[in-house]
Amino acid sequence: MVNLVFDEVFLEHKTFEGHPESPERLKKLIATLKNSEILDFINFLIPDYDYDLELLSLVHTKPYIDEFRTACKKNEYFMHKDNSICSYSFDVAVRNVFAHFFAADYIVSNEPKKIFVAGRPPGHHADTNKALGFCFFNNIALVAKYLQKIHGVGKILIFDFDVHHGNGTQNIFYEDDSVFYLSIHEHPTFLFPGTGRFFEKGKGAGSGFTRNIPLKPEADDNDFGKVFLEKVVPAFYEFKPEILLVSAGFDGHKDDIIGDLRYSTSLYRKIGYALKYLSDKFCEGHLLVTLEGGYEPDILSKCVLNFLDALSDDKMIDVYDLFITDEIFGIF
Numbered sequence: 001m002v003n004l005v006f007d008e009v010f011l012e013h014k015t016f017e018g019h020p021e022s023p024e025r026l027k028k029l030i031a032t033l034k035n036s037e038i039l040d041f042i043n044f045l046i047p048d049y050d051y052d053l054e055l056l057s058l059v060h061t062k063p064y065i066d067e068f069r070t071a072c073k074k075n076e077y078f079m080h081k082d083n084s085i086c087s088y089s090f091d092v093a094v095r096n097v098f099a100h101f102f103a104a105d106y107i108v109s110n111e112p113k114k115i116f117v118a119g120r121p122p123g124h125h126a127d128t129n130k131a132l133g134f135c136f137f138n139n140i141a142l143v144a145k146y147l148q149k150i151h152g153v154g155k156i157l158i159f160d161f162d163v164h165h166g167n168g169t170q171n172i173f174y175e176d177d178s179v180f181y182l183s184i185h186e187h188p189t190f191l192f193p194g195t196g197r198f199f200e201k202g203k204g205a206g207s208g209f210t211r212n213i214p215l216k217p218e219a220d221d222n223d224f225g226k227v228f229l230e231k232v233v234p235a236f237y238e239f240k241p242e243i244l245l246v247s248a249g250f251d252g253h254k255d256d257i258i259g260d261l262r263y264s265t266s267l268y269r270k271i272g273y274a275l276k277y278l279s280d281k282f283c284e285g286h287l288l289v290t291l292e293g294g295y296e297p298d299i300l301s302k303c304v305l306n307f308l309d310a311l312s313d314d315k316m317i318d319v320y321d322l323f324i325t326d327e328i329f330g331i332f
Helices: 008-012 024-034 053-058 062-074 089-109 139-151 167-173 221-239 265-282 297-312 319-324
Strands: 002-005 042-045 080-084 114-117 156-160 179-186 210-215 243-248 287-291
Touching: 002 089, 002 297, 008 024, 008 089, 024 297, 042 089, 053 062, 053 089, 053 139, 062 089, 089 114, 089 139, 089 287, 114 297, 139 156, 139 167, 139 243, 139 287, 156 167, 156 221, 167 179, 167 210, 179 221, 210 221, 221 265, 221 319, 243 265, 265 287, 265 297, 265 319, 287 297
Parallel strands: 002 042, 002 114, 114 287, 156 179, 156 243, 179 210, 243 287
Antiparallel strands: none
């Protein structure tokens, strides 16, 4: 069984026609899940929104929050034309953050301890005072800070497998030794946002607690598996996190409209099994996943379905067996 947090309010953030980050992404995803073979193993949760707006200041500055709220009343975009907004965007973005707080509260106190937040807008490009790349509030950074402040969690590992580097998340924790940020992403010099080079490793107290694993265009499942075993798994042994947070971007798929990685649909099933294994081994099963990218609705839905199938499965597969064998995993 796996928990999934969703509310139709997330569809009310309307972007301009043709914008890749559209409500259709979630509409198709939820419809696919509700008609899937694994429906009986998904526990759908509607979040509670009884949280204080001041919690946004765990990451974002008050002037930035106020500026975003004001922009949604009168503008069509915020800070950059890619950041399309409507009059409901501020409220929806706030509710998405609160849904992540709800998810954190839930897995700390309930079983199963694995939860997927199917919300929007995404977050990993948002910095303390800057909206970027369709992102306004950094959901994964906010939930990390929330877990530390409210639940007393010490060490948190954030793993990001979006095709784009999570520059906002990296910046927020770059000098922090309590949060290990680890990202596998595409990095040619021309791909947004242009950050995430291997020598970006943190600063001051946070030196060594950022690990970037850039992949060249056309990298495939085998390339991902190789670096996952060589550079991701060792980070868990080194850092020994208490909770695993994941920025799950499915735009590395070979048929997505953004990026040039060549991942297959079945790779996301392997990633699901791998993260389940690592969260059970190091984090007492605590795993919170947030939806980031994935911009072709049909492909996104199939990838998430495979990912959740792995998380909901009682079967436990050693992470090394996942990536060093020729076992073929089913694709829905």
